[in-house]
Amino acid sequence: MITDERFTAYINSLENGNPPYLDELEAYAKKTQVPIIRKEMQSLMRTLLVMNKPKQILEVGTAIGFSALFMSEFMPRDGHITTIEKYEKRIPIAKENFRKFHKEEQIKLLEGDAAEILKELKEPFDFIFMDAAKGQYIHFLPDVLRLLAPGGLLVSDNVLQDGDIIESKYAVTRRDRTIHKRMREYLYTLKNHEQLETAILTLGDGVALSVKK
Secondary structure (H helix, E strand, O other): OOOOHHHHHHHHHOOOOOOHHHHHHHHHHHHOOOOOOOHHHHHHHHHHHHHHOOOEEEEEOOOOOHHHHHHHHHOOOOOEEEEEEOOOOOHHHHHHHHHHOOOOOOEEEEEOOHHHHHHHOOOOEEEEEEOOOHHHHHHHHHHHHHHEEEEEEEEEEOOOHHHHHHOOHHHOOHHHHHHHHHHHHHHHHHHHOOOEEEEEEOOOOOEEEEEEO
8 A cells, every 4th residue: 555544545435436336346356356446546547537538448457347347437428448358267257247237339358468469459549548467568568659649648557566666676575576677667668758748646556647748
């Protein structure tokens, strides 16, 4: 937790809540230990979607489909979401959730390695949500920037690694050092890229908001 848990709990208590089916899916995710976007991240995403009104959304990392379904509730009615997932055990669950909650027309799931799929995509996207393997963000970035429309918004979740990002690599467990190094490189690139204007927020587990100039 990056911020004081009491502040987070208080702010989350002010929320009006999601549609019942999203609450049901969120409870399932917690029960089965599937990571989904946190309550405070949901609040930020809701605001960004209502403010920006993106009609073409790209999500890298579907999991069981919670965030795609969540975004579908707050984007324009004629909007469309393309989401990418390679974990075979979660793909059928996400597909079933899109069918069960009547979102198959709005959400298209692409199965496979995002690194390969991103290279094949052509259309520009107004809004890109990065929520996949954290060590891969830096590798996805060139294609993500190519696909992001001018004025479009890139939202990168979980970028502060529960606070580990500020630690020396020697203070991080050996198995996490590669991810630690790559995420630091990713954040540096976002902040210094000539095509982007980026803010990094200590919300949830850290989120970077990058607008393409």
